[in-house]
Amino acid sequence: MSNSSDFQRPDGRAWDQLRPIHLQQPFTKAPAGSVLAKFGDTQLICTVSIDEGVPKFLMGSNQGWLTAEYRMLPASTIPRQQREFAKLSGRTQEIQRLIGRSLRAALDMTAIANYTFTVDIDVLQADGGTRTGGITGGFIALKAACDRLMAEGKIERSPIRNAVAAVSVGLIDGKPILDLNYQEDLAVSVDMNVVMDSTGKLVEVQGTGESDTFSRSQLDQMLDVADKGIKELLALSC
Numbered sequence: 001m002s003n004s005s006d007f008q009r010p011d012g013r014a015w016d017q018l019r020p021i022h023l024q025q026p027f028t029k030a031p032a033g034s035v036l037a038k039f040g041d042t043q044l045i046c047t048v049s050i051d052e053g054v055p056k057f058l059m060g061s062n063q064g065w066l067t068a069e070y071r072m073l074p075a076s077t078i079p080r081q082q083r084e085f086a087k088l089s090g091r092t093q094e095i096q097r098l099i100g101r102s103l104r105a106a107l108d109m110t111a112i113a114n115y116t117f118t119v120d121i122d123v124l125q126a127d128g129g130t131r132t133g134g135i136t137g138g139f140i141a142l143k144a145a146c147d148r149l150m151a152e153g154k155i156e157r158s159p160i161r162n163a164v165a166a167v168s169v170g171l172i173d174g175k176p177i178l179d180l181n182y183q184e185d186l187a188v189s190v191d192m193n194v195v196m197d198s199t200g201k202l203v204e205v206q207g208t209g210e211s212d213t214f215s216r217s218q219l220d221q222m223l224d225v226a227d228k229g230i231k232e233l234l235a236l237s238c
Helices: 090-104 130-151 182-187 216-237
Strands: 021-024 033-039 042-052 065-072 115-125 164-172 175-178 190-197 202-209
Touching: 021 216, 033 130, 042 130, 065 090, 065 130, 090 115, 090 130, 090 164, 090 190, 090 202, 115 130, 130 164, 130 190, 130 216, 164 182, 164 216, 175 216, 190 216, 202 216
Parallel strands: 065 115
Antiparallel strands: 021 033, 033 042, 042 115, 164 175, 164 190, 190 202
C-alpha cells in the first residue's frame, strides 16, 4: 500500500471529513419520531414508537425504558441479504444492543416513567457505518419523539440529558481516517466505532486491530478525529 501522505480516499474526501449528510424529518406519520438519514451512500430509516408500560423488571420503579431493533433490508447490499425472522444473527444482536445502550445514555429514565420507547433502525442501503448512523439518526428520531410527548402533555419535562452521536474511524498506513465507507472499511488496518455525548464524554468505544496492532498514541489520534466528526454530527442533530 502507498504511503499515508499519498493515500487518496475513494470519494476524494479529506482524511478528517465526514460524508455528505442528509436528514429528512419527519419521514413517516405513524411513529412519534422518524428520520430518513443519509450518510454518503448509507441510508437508514430511523423511527421511535412509544407504548405505555415497561418491562417486568422495571414495574414499580417509576422509570421508563428504551430498546432498539436493527435490521438490514434484503436489497441493502449485494448480494441480497436474507431476511432475519425469529433467529437473529450475532451481528444484528450486537448492533441493536449497541444502539440501545447508546441511546439510553441520552435519557433520564425517570422523566419517561411508565413509557417504553422502541427505536427501529432499518437499513435501506449499506455502504459502511450503519451502526454509527443508526445511533446518530436514532437520536434525532428520539428527540422528536420526546418533543411530541411534551407537546401532548404526557410528560412534564424533556428526558434528554445529553445529545448522542457516533462515527467510525480507522487507520490506513498509520493515518486516522474519519467516517469509513465500505471500501475503506475493508482497507483499514484498525477499525473503531466511537459514541460520544454532547458534553464530550465517551459512551462507548469499539476498536479492533483488523490486520495490525495499534499504539496508545494512535488510539488518541483516532479519538481526536472521532471527536471532531461527532461534534459536527451533534451540531446537525441538536
